[in-house]
Amino acid sequence: MSELQRPIFNFHGGLDLPGHKAESTSAPVADMPLATRFTLPLQQHIGEPDEPLVKVGERVLTGQVIARSAEYISAPIHAPCSGTVVEIGEYAIPHPSGLQAPCIVIDSDGRDEWAELPAPWPNYEEMNPAELRERIRWAGIVGLGGAGFPTSVKVNPGPDHPIHTLILNAAECEPYISCDDMLMREQPDKVLAGLAIIRHVVGASECLIGIEANKPEAIAALQLALEHSGCPDTHILVVPARYPSGGEKQLIQLLTGREVPSHGLPAEIGVLCQNVATAAAVADAVLAGRPLIERIVTVTGQGVAEPGNFRVRLGSPMNQLIEQAGGYTAAAHRLILGGPMMGFALHTDALPITKAANCLLLASQAEAPEPPPAQPCIRCGRCAEVCPALLLPQQLYWHARARDLDKAQDYHLFDCIECGCCAYVCPSHIPLVQYYRYAKTAIWSQERDKAKSDIARRRHEARLARIERLEAERKAKLRKKKEALEAKPKGRGTDPKKAAIEAAMQRVAAKKAAQAESVNTQTDVAGQTGNADPQSPEA
Amino acid sequence: MEFATTTSPHSAATNSVTRVMAEVLLALVPGIIALVWFFGWGVLVNIAIAAVTALLAEAVVLRLRGRPVLATLGDLSALLTAVLLGLALPPTLPWWLTVLGVLFAIVIAKQLYGGLGYNPFNPAMAGYVLLLVSFPLEMTRWLPPAGLAEHVPSFAESLRLILSGGLPTGIGWDALTGATPLDQMRTGLDMNRMIGEIRQSPLWGSVGAVGWEWVAGFYLLGGLYLIWRRIISWHIPAGMLGGLFVIALLFNMVDANTHPEPLFHLFSGATMLGAFFIATDPVSAATTNRGKLIYGALIGVLVFLIRSYGGYPDAVAFAVLLMNMAAPTIDYYTQPKVFGQRENGDG
Numbered sequence: 001m002s003e004l005q006r007p008i009f010n011f012h013g014g015l016d017l018p019g020h021k022a023e024s025t026s027a028p029v030a031d032m033p034l035a036t037r038f039t040l041p042l043q044q045h046i047g048e049p050d051e052p053l054v055k056v057g058e059r060v061l062t063g064q065v066i067a068r069s070a071e072y073i074s075a076p077i078h079a080p081c082s083g084t085v086v087e088i089g090e091y092a093i094p095h096p097s098g099l100q101a102p103c104i105v106i107d108s109d110g111r112d113e114w115a116e117l118p119a120p121w122p123n124y125e126e127m128n129p130a131e132l133r134e135r136i137r138w139a140g141i142v143g144l145g146g147a148g149f150p151t152s153v154k155v156n157p158g159p160d161h162p163i164h165t166l167i168l169n170a171a172e173c174e175p176y177i178s179c180d181d182m183l184m185r186e187q188p189d190k191v192l193a194g195l196a197i198i199r200h201v202v203g204a205s206e207c208l209i210g211i212e213a214n215k216p217e218a219i220a221a222l223q224l225a226l227e228h229s230g231c232p233d234t235h236i237l238v239v240p241a242r243y244p245s246g247g248e249k250q251l252i253q254l255l256t257g258r259e260v261p262s263h264g265l266p267a268e269i270g271v272l273c274q275n276v277a278t279a280a281a282v283a284d285a286v287l288a289g290r291p292l293i294e295r296i297v298t299v300t301g302q303g304v305a306e307p308g309n310f311r312v313r314l315g316s317p318m319n320q321l322i323e324q325a326g327g328y329t330a331a332a333h334r335l336i337l338g339g340p341m342m343g344f345a346l347h348t349d350a351l352p353i354t355k356a357a358n359c360l361l362l363a364s365q366a367e368a369p370e371p372p373p374a375q376p377c378i379r380c381g382r383c384a385e386v387c388p389a390l391l392l393p394q395q396l397y398w399h400a401r402a403r404d405l406d407k408a409q410d411y412h413l414f415d416c417i418e419c420g421c422c423a424y425v426c427p428s429h430i431p432l433v434q435y436y437r438y439a440k441t442a443i444w445s446q447e448r449d450k451a452k453s454d455i456a457r458r459r460h461e462a463r464l465a466r467i468e469r470l471e472a473e474r475k476a477k478l479r480k481k482k483e484a485l486e487a488k489p490k491g492r493g494t495d496p497k498k499a500a501i502e503a504a505m506q507r508v509a510a511k512k513a514a515q516a517e518s519v520n521t522q523t524d525v526a527g528q529t530g531n532a533d534p535q536s537p538e539a
Numbered sequence: 540m541e542f543a544t545t546t547s548p549h550s551a552a553t554n555s556v557t558r559v560m561a562e563v564l565l566a567l568v569p570g571i572i573a574l575v576w577f578f579g580w581g582v583l584v585n586i587a588i589a590a591v592t593a594l595l596a597e598a599v600v601l602r603l604r605g606r607p608v609l610a611t612l613g614d615l616s617a618l619l620t621a622v623l624l625g626l627a628l629p630p631t632l633p634w635w636l637t638v639l640g641v642l643f644a645i646v647i648a649k650q651l652y653g654g655l656g657y658n659p660f661n662p663a664m665a666g667y668v669l670l671l672v673s674f675p676l677e678m679t680r681w682l683p684p685a686g687l688a689e690h691v692p693s694f695a696e697s698l699r700l701i702l703s704g705g706l707p708t709g710i711g712w713d714a715l716t717g718a719t720p721l722d723q724m725r726t727g728l729d730m731n732r733m734i735g736e737i738r739q740s741p742l743w744g745s746v747g748a749v750g751w752e753w754v755a756g757f758y759l760l761g762g763l764y765l766i767w768r769r770i771i772s773w774h775i776p777a778g779m780l781g782g783l784f785v786i787a788l789l790f791n792m793v794d795a796n797t798h799p800e801p802l803f804h805l806f807s808g809a810t811m812l813g814a815f816f817i818a819t820d821p822v823s824a825a826t827t828n829r830g831k832l833i834y835g836a837l838i839g840v841l842v843f844l845i846r847s848y849g850g851y852p853d854a855v856a857f858a859v860l861l862m863n864m865a866a867p868t869i870d871y872y873t874q875p876k877v878f879g880q881r882e883n884g885d886g
Contacts, residue, residue: 262879335542336549345544368549375556376656380821389878412877420548427554434546
């Protein structure tokens with residue numbers, strides 16, 4: 001097959017990690033039964049949070065849009081079940097800090113009655129990309145690999161960036177996670193259909209499917225489906241299982257040999273990456289008119305009795321999902337959302353499953369050991385050897401530690417993808433990624449402060465300028481008036497109207513003077529005021 | 540259910556500073572055995588004195604600085620410094636000089652700068668240079684290698700010599716000690732003798748000097764082990780040996796009578812020890828890959844220049860300390876291009 005002829009390139013650094021995929025791939029994907037209560041955070045995507053469209057007490061149907069935002073970078077949220085909205089308020093969401101955020105809470109009526117859905121578009125090839133994008137947008141699809149960026153925005157890179165290569169990111173390089181693997185094994189046709197739709201939307205001339213060599217079943221299933229589908233110029237490219245091959249930039253380099261520019265987007269080199277589950281969701285949205293209300297979640301680790309993959313309605317409580325996977329074992333020590341390298345630890349299981357939740361890792365003490373106390377950096381350079389972004393992690397660490405944020409940026413802090421390779425190999429057990437996160441947030445907050453003070457400064461300057469301008473205008477007006485008045489005596493002859501008035505007034509004054517010959521004093525006053533008025537007020 | 544949280548990544552390789560240091564110590568073992576074989580027990584006595592002094596000094600300073608004592612001693616860095624310094628000292632050196640050198644290395648060169656990871660200079664070499672500059676006579680009293688020596692001191696004699704300065708009965712300093720090969724070469728050249736003449740002496744072996752070349756060979760072996768175990772990268776040793784080789788070769792090609800061949804330089808003195816164990820001390824070396832090559836190569840060139848034209852027969856300690864000063868600058872100018880800034884093969 002053609003994939004054998006294409007070269008696989010290499011990326012710098014990375015780690016060969018134990019995969020731990022087998023634990024969760026022995027059984028097919030199981031459906032998690034409908035929960036009784038669903039909690040749906042209003043922001044499950046990168047961008048603007050949604051506004052609720054429903055009220056407490058309102059009945060909703062499965063698939064009904066219950067929240068959306070008018071902003072471009074956003075994705076609507078749909079009811080995952082039929083039932084009643086019981087509350088709209090602040091609830092704990094899956095966030096590293098245990099943050100609370102606005103959520104819609106729905107009690108299921110257990111009937112799972114669906115709302116009226118838009119028409120399926122099996123002949124999507126006849127639709128234009130804008131219509132398809134609008135459908136993807138309606139369906140609330142975001143990057144399901146964990147990023148959560150609205151897909152409708154991602155598939156619209158704009159006319160400046162024509163896309164020639166569409167990459168399906170099927171690497172799933174993080175240990176333990178297997179939801180994409182299982183999806184490809186069980187529904188390869190849907191994945192390929194989604195890929196074909198996205199390809200039509202962006203107008204790519206070829207599709208590359210990048211998949212790690214540790215998923216032979218998925219590769220075989222995709223190959224079979226590909227032969228049947230007859231998708232032209234679509235190639236399955238098997239890459240070595242080396243973390244982080246599934247990093248967007250790393251996968252693009254592996255498959256095309258090209259580097260996405262620093263601080264740039266893949267679209268700048270004509271490439272677009274989409275995750276497997278995202279492609280399947282696009283297929284659902286376009287071919288079946290179904291919105292994104294469920295996803296496959298891997299529940300694994302030594303802390304759970306029966307690891308596996310589950311099809312879960314969004315908003316389902318994690319603790320019920322864990323029950324579904326046989327419940328906790330005595331070894332359960334840490335709850336990680338995502339994988340062991342980039343996932344974040346949760347302090348409780350009383351949280352909802354969101355769009356970006358790909359894996360719940362119930363790690364044992366051995367799987368996620370307590371980090372030993374950090375020792376001083378001995379500058380051994382192992383971190384630089386494994387850094388896929390070719391950074392100098394230890395210099396970054398020194399500068400982040402010294403709060404020298406400018407220097408940290410000089411050393412390309414923002415090219416760090418937080419893959420964790422450096423911290424993984426560090427002999428001094430320094431939580432390097434944490435330092436980089438700290439430095440990044442410190443810079444962001446500095447920039448926010450700077451933007452704020454810039455606005456304040458601009459306001460202040462604008463106010464000063466306005467005052468100055470008004471003052472200048474006032475002075476100019478006065479000057480004009482003054483000039484006009486000073487110019488009057490000379491210009492009097494040229495203005496017959498004014499001359500006439502003047503003459504009339506003089507006549508009146510003369511008349512008055514004649515009339516009041518007897519009352520001398522009053523005549524003088526009247527004559528003065530009459531003359532003084534049109535003349536300079538300062539006089 | 541509630542859980543404790545930590546930050547990602549949640550798993551780590553089983554690596555530690557202790558392991559790194561222990562591997563380096565392990566890699567030194569063949570070289571130390573060869574040293575003891577050729578130069579007697581005094582080597583081990585020096586190492587033992589240095590080790591005890593280093594651990595005590597580090598413990599006291601850590602205590603004064605309010606740092607965890609046992610955990611820090613357990614990183615083995617003080618022990619490694621002591622071993623590196625101890626094996627570089629002549630096996631006849633009075634004990635208090637070893638103590639002085641180690642105290643300077645641990646207290647001044649390492650802990651006063653902030654301890655492990657913060658010292659700009661290689662502590663062992665700082666201690667060595669202090670002793671060499673202050674006590675040149677004592678620091679050059681090496682024993683001739685076994686087989687050439689009139690008298691090889693026993694363990695008890697070595698101990699007595701080092702602790703009390705007492706010579707074995709009936710043997711004077713001149714009979715006991717001899718100049719190092721580098722010293723002999725230097726003295727010979729200063730007396731306008733040709734390399735060929737100088738090398739007539741039974742002191743010389745196939746590439747370096749008898750005994751010394753074997754020690755160097757075992758250091759090389761240990762160094763290759765470290766590269767294989769990924770404790771050090773190949774860049775600094777390659778740079779240093781390459782730099783020294785190339786410049787020695789150039790001069791040797793110009794005038795082979797006054798400039799020994801490059802292999803002599805590689806297998807004499809502290810070249811191998813320096814290339815794999817001293818210059819590679821990550822704390823005080825350059826850290827970028829290109830930087831490491833430059834750093835190593837310049838050490839090699841300095842070693843040659845000081846050996847050939849400087850005031851001391853060997854030069855590794857001086858060369859390393861000089862380049863320690865240049866390491867931050869080298870790092871600054873050799874930053875690698877990050878992902879997305881390298882040349883894109885537009886295809």
